[in-house]
Amino acid sequence: MSLDTLVTNVAAKLMAATSATSAQVSQDVLADLVASFGVDFSFLRYNDHSIRATVLVAEWPPRPDVPDPDPLGVVYFDGADPIFAAAENAKEPVFFSPEPAPDDAEDYQRRVQEASGVTLPSLASVPLLSGEITTGCLGFIKIGIKDWTPEETNALKAIASLFAQVQARVVAEDQLRYLAEHDDLTGLYNRRALLAHIDERLRPEEAGPVSVLFLDLDRLKAINDYLGHHAGDWFIQAFAERLREETGDGDVIARLGGDEFVIVPAGSVDADAAEALAHRLQDALRDRVTIGGETLTRTVSAGVALGVPGRDTTSDLLRRADQAVLNAKNAGGNKIAVFTDEMSLRSEFRNDIELHLQNVIDTGSLILHYLPEVDMRTGEILATEALVRWQHPTRGLLLPDSFIHVAESINLAGELGRWVMRTACEEFSRWQASGIAEDAVIRINVSPVQLVADGFVQSVAETIAEFGLDGKSVCLEITESVVVQDIETTRITLAGLKEVGVRIAIDDFGTGYSVLTHLKSLPVDTLKIDKGFVLELGTNPEDLAIVRAIIALAEAFNLELVAEGVESPTAAMTLLQHGCHRAQGFLLSRPIPSDAMAELFAKRVIPVDFSVPIRT
CATH class of the missing domain: 3.30.450.40 (GAF domain)
Structure with missing residues (x-):
């Protein structure tokens, strides 16, 4: 050649x-x-x-x-x-x-x-x-x-x-x-490489289980806000370097973006070993880091999940790990959570709620039930509280705890609150027009989002006027914690509501006494004793001491007082003995649909006999 x-x-x-x-x-x-x-x-x-x-x-x-x-x-x-x-x-x-x-x-x-x-x-x-x-x-x-x-x-x-x-x-x-x-900032693997690696590890012929640790820095935003994003980047780089130091040569470390990291240990690692690794990483990452003269530290939340080769997919495994770390962060952060089937069910339920909540508001699947408020001395029905319910097509009747927090997280709380107010006022107006509930009060819960929203006072005024209601027959309930979140805004809003003529109640009162210093300056008409102090009343002396203090406080400020959660004759009798006669609770009535509430208003009273439980 x-x-x-x-x-x-x-x-x-x-x-x-x-x-x-x-x-x-x-x-x-x-x-x-x-x-x-x-x-x-x-x-x-x-x-x-x-x-x-x-x-x-x-x-x-x-x-x-x-x-x-x-x-x-x-x-x-x-x-x-x-x-x-x-x-x-x-x-x-x-x-x-x-x-x-x-x-x-x-x-x-x-x-x-x-x-x-x-x-x-x-x-x-x-x-x-x-x-x-x-x-x-x-x-x-x-x-x-x-x-x-x-x-x-x-x-x-x-x-x-x-x-x-x-x-x-x-x-x-x-x-x-x-x-x-690879990730530009840290040099760790990125999401694409991570997915390819887990795909390989989950092939049917590979050994299992395959464990995944999902790490999320707690409150990194504070560093970015205080020292700037450059300092935040330095902290993430230091965090990545410690991950390299604390993991083995065959372990895969990836940054998914922001402050989220994933570690896939080499070889077959069971849940206990993966959780032990998470604890070790958590301890190492807690050490202080010096950046620009500032000594900083952040805690880390971790979620652990396991996948079985040939059965689970990469998306399944990462979704479980993500659910676990979210559970750890919701528990306050600086926690480690191992994925369970219960987490999956909760996540599935929440996703269902989030995906369909907007449609529910638009299409009329929401309904109101009402919880009567009774004078325990006579059985007279003095008021009723509007409580929203969701008639879910597959999950049945859902209570507010199932979807209110989701509504707040996706900015639907204001829209949901407006629906509740309009519907409650409309039904209450219809009852009064038929000659019932003329001297009663309709109580409507107000969310924190509504209370600080622009135009809220004007919206309340227009709704009351639209349905021809006397403002004194409408009571808006706000929780004690909401009052102190932004006291100045709350004071201005409540003053505006009083000009409209509606009544104001502080719900769940007594849970912190945090509102006491402001109570004198707030235009409040009613205190509602939190049910946590009422459920065991008559058997728990500490609860009795708190309830007596609240009763004395209401008398001193000339405020109406309502006890929530009255479920036993003993609790009812104890309240009456100490001067609280207005109450709500299952002993008197459970929340009931609109038609049933109208029938109760027509009767005007609920028979009371505290020698035996009352059923309605």
């Missing part, structure tokens, strides 16, 4: 090489070169100038029984023998022949071999160049003398140039792959 044909064939093979196939293609080409040039060995090495070393890429023929680690795999230039040392910065081919070289080289080699039993090799090293940088070398070894002709030397340079082009292409492909699979 001519040298031109050889170069052409090498070019054709190397042009088809990719990052994935370059090592094997290079080995095939080396085999051709060994045969064509009549040498015994050939090798291809790339330079890593960052560590000043030459790295073996391919060789022919392959050495048998190569030790691990391979002593020729990575050779550092410092202290290397001449053939390796020359590869660092050489710009032209370098040849090494046995010295001295007598006129009769073959006779010299024969005499050396006879004397020592060793035939000296001839070596050639041809540099791979990228501009002025030596990126590697193409090497040849001949046992004995090898004279390289000028034509062969030119062919070697051309072939080395082809190898250099492949090397540049491989580096570019590797760099693109790295960028595609």
Whole structure:
């Protein structure tokens, strides 16, 4: 084969090489070169100038029984023998022949071999160049003398140039792959690489279980808000470095974005071992970090989930881990939660609620039930509280606790509250128009979102006017915790509501006494004793002490007082004995539909006999 044909064939093979196939293609080409040039060995090495070393890429023929680690795999230039040392910065081919070289080289080699039993090799090293940088070398070894002709030397340079082009292409492909699979900020794997890794781990033939740890930094926003996003980025980088330090070589660490990280431990790891790893990481990550003169620390929440190869999918496994970490954060943060089927059911339920809640408001699946408020001395019905319900097509009648928090999280609380107010006022107006409930009060709960919303007072005024109600027959209930969240806004809103003429009640009163300092300055008409102090009244002396204090407080401020959660005759009698006669609770009546409430208003009273439980 001519040298031109050889170069052409090498070019054709190397042009088809990719990052994935370059090592094997290079080995095939080396085999051709060994045969064509009549040498015994050939090798291809790339330079890593960052560590000043030459790295073996391919060789022919392959050495048998190569030790691990391979002593020729990575050779550092410092202290290397001449053939390796020359590869660092050489710009032209370098040849090494046995010295001295007598006129009769073959006779010299024969005499050396006879004397020592060793035939000296001839070596050639041809540099791979990228501009002025030596990126590697193409090497040849001949046992004995090898004279390289000028034509062969030119062919070697051309072939080395082809190898250099492949090397540049491989580096570019590797760099693109790295960028595609790694997070820019931390250098950890990104979501794409994580998904591919878990896909591999969950193949049916792989061993299981496969564990996933989902980590979420608690309150990183405080660092971003106080020190800026640059400091937040530094903290995330420090966090990532600690993850590297605390995990094993085979563990996969990925950053999903923001302050979310996922770790997939190598090998089969059960739930207990994964949870133990989460605790260890949690402890290590709690150590302080100094950034810009500030010493900072953040806690971390962790969720643990397990997948079974051949059964679970990657999305299943990550979704479970995500649910677990969300459960940990909802528990206050700095917690570790292991996924359970119960979590899945709760998540499924919440997703169902979130997806369909808007439709429910628009299409009329919401209804109101009413909880009567009774004078326990006479059984007279004094008021009723409107309570929203959702008639779910598959889950039955849902209570507010099932969907109010979801409504708040997706900004539907205001719309839901407006529906409740309009519907309650409309039904109450209809009752009064029919001659019932004329002296009663309709109580309507107001959410924190409504209370601070622009135009709320005007909306209340318009609703009352639309249905022709006397403002004094409408009482808006706000919880004690809402009052103190933004006391100035609350004070302004309540003052506006009083101008409209409606009544104001503080619901769940006594849960913190946090509103006491403001009670004198707030235009409040009614206090409703939280049911937590009423349920065991008569048997719990501490509850009695709190209830007596609230009764005294109401008397001092000349406020109406209503007890919630009256469920036993003992509690009812205790309240009456201490001067609280208005009450709600299952002992008197459960929440009932609109038609049933109208019937009760028509009767005007609920018979009371506290010697036996009352049922309606």
